[in-house]
Amino acid sequence: MAAILCTLLLLIFSRSFTSTLSLGVGINYGQIANNLPTPSHVSALLESLNISRVKLYDADPNVLTAFANTNVEFIIGLGNEYLQKMQDPQQAQIWIQQKVQPHISQTRITCITVGNEVLGGVDPQLPPYLVPAMKSMYQALVNLGLNSQVYVTTAHSLQILKTSFPPSNGAFRDDLVQYIQPILAFHAMSNSPFLINAYPYFAYKSDPKNVQIEYLLFEPNSGTVDPNTNLKYDNMLYAQIDAVYSGIKALGHSDVQVRISETGWPSKGDVDEPGATVENAGIYNRNLLQRMQAGQGTPAHPSQRIDIYVFALFNENMKPGPTSERNYGLYYPDGTPVYNLGVQGYLPRIDYSSSAKNALCIFRVLVLLLGSSLIA
Numbered sequence: 001m002a003a004i005l006c007t008l009l010l011l012i013f014s015r016s017f018t019s020t021l022s023l024g025v026g027i028n029y030g031q032i033a034n035n036l037p038t039p040s041h042v043s044a045l046l047e048s049l050n051i052s053r054v055k056l057y058d059a060d061p062n063v064l065t066a067f068a069n070t071n072v073e074f075i076i077g078l079g080n081e082y083l084q085k086m087q088d089p090q091q092a093q094i095w096i097q098q099k100v101q102p103h104i105s106q107t108r109i110t111c112i113t114v115g116n117e118v119l120g121g122v123d124p125q126l127p128p129y130l131v132p133a134m135k136s137m138y139q140a141l142v143n144l145g146l147n148s149q150v151y152v153t154t155a156h157s158l159q160i161l162k163t164s165f166p167p168s169n170g171a172f173r174d175d176l177v178q179y180i181q182p183i184l185a186f187h188a189m190s191n192s193p194f195l196i197n198a199y200p201y202f203a204y205k206s207d208p209k210n211v212q213i214e215y216l217l218f219e220p221n222s223g224t225v226d227p228n229t230n231l232k233y234d235n236m237l238y239a240q241i242d243a244v245y246s247g248i249k250a251l252g253h254s255d256v257q258v259r260i261s262e263t264g265w266p267s268k269g270d271v272d273e274p275g276a277t278v279e280n281a282g283i284y285n286r287n288l289l290q291r292m293q294a295g296q297g298t299p300a301h302p303s304q305r306i307d308i309y310v311f312a313l314f315n316e317n318m319k320p321g322p323t324s325e326r327n328y329g330l331y332y333p334d335g336t337p338v339y340n341l342g343v344q345g346y347l348p349r350i351d352y353s354s355s356a357k358n359a360l361c362i363f364r365v366l367v368l369l370l371g372s373s374l375i376a
Contacts, residue, residue, distance in 0.1 A: 026053030039066035120159035170243030218287035266324035282339035
């Protein structure tokens with residue numbers, strides 16, 4: 001009887017609050033850590049959060065298998081170390097046959113990112129390999145009849161911009177135009193998006209005395225006005241997006257959509273990383289999610305809904321670099337939220353007795369109730 005009652009309660013409350021608890025965005029699922037839950041546990045967590053879009057940095061078969069027969073759409077990644085090899089169309093086809101084809105009938109793979117932040121990155125030898133690798137991967141998908149299901153793109157850091165303000169003057173670095181121009185032509189041909197990793201936090205980290213943190217956190221502020229368009233910006237992220245659109249337009253394209261493949265705020269940092277706090281991270285992501293749920297566009301592209309993947313699902317304890325790099329997660333590896341997002345999830349255990357299952361069921365109902373009251 002208790003189990004039946006729990007089931008009924010869950011159906012009632014989950015249907016009532018699914019839209020309320022949904023993040024409404026994608027999530028980056030990084031795995032540079034030695035203490036993360038299993039992919040099956042992660043699948044359950046994301047189901048509880050109603051997240052239906054996930055971005056990986058590889059093509060981990062354990063993750064893709066764990067998400068089989070779910071409604072989750074995956075972006076999978078081809079690492080920078082494979083770019084030179086993937087210029088060979090035959091190698092690209094082998095990769096797709098091994099990494100994509102075994103899973104795509106049960107797991108929704110919709111995109112392959114070829115490399116990450118290649119242009120303007122730490123390895124100056126990689127840029128010439130990027131476009132050929134993208135083309136080889138796309139042609140392999142065509143050969144295998146998968147190009148209508150899976151698109152090909154790459155993700156860029158904002159280091160590719162030489163000018164970002166005012167947004168209408170956004171322009172790409174002169175030394176990178178030779179690579180960006182054919183990338184834009186590829187996107188226009190294949191109807192794939194231009195991905196950017198945008199972190200307003202970096203602006204505050206580099207100049208905390210002169211950058212208004214409220215402008216970065218979507219908090220009330222005086223904003224800035226683009227003198228060329230008279231458009232007002234109340235946050236830096238939207239200004240960055242429009243700067244990228246301006247750079248794309250300057251190269252002759254108005255047929256390529258910009259999407260945010262990474263954005264987030266660290267909850268902890270070193271002494272020289274001001275603003276990296278739990279409070280600020282919570283404010284940034286809560287306000288961001290509210291804006292995304294409202295279906296906003298940017299001032300220069302108000303009818304174009306912004307598409308965002310939040311970085312990241314978990315804190316990753318093995319990431320190199322400053323402390324902030326290991327503290328972008330919404331969750332600690334044990335499934336505990338780093339801060340309140342206004343949504344609730346759970347990490348179920350693998351084995352439950354019948355009494356524990358009933359207790360878990362009641363817990364889920366309470367989570368739904370508490371989550372809705374927190375949001376309200």
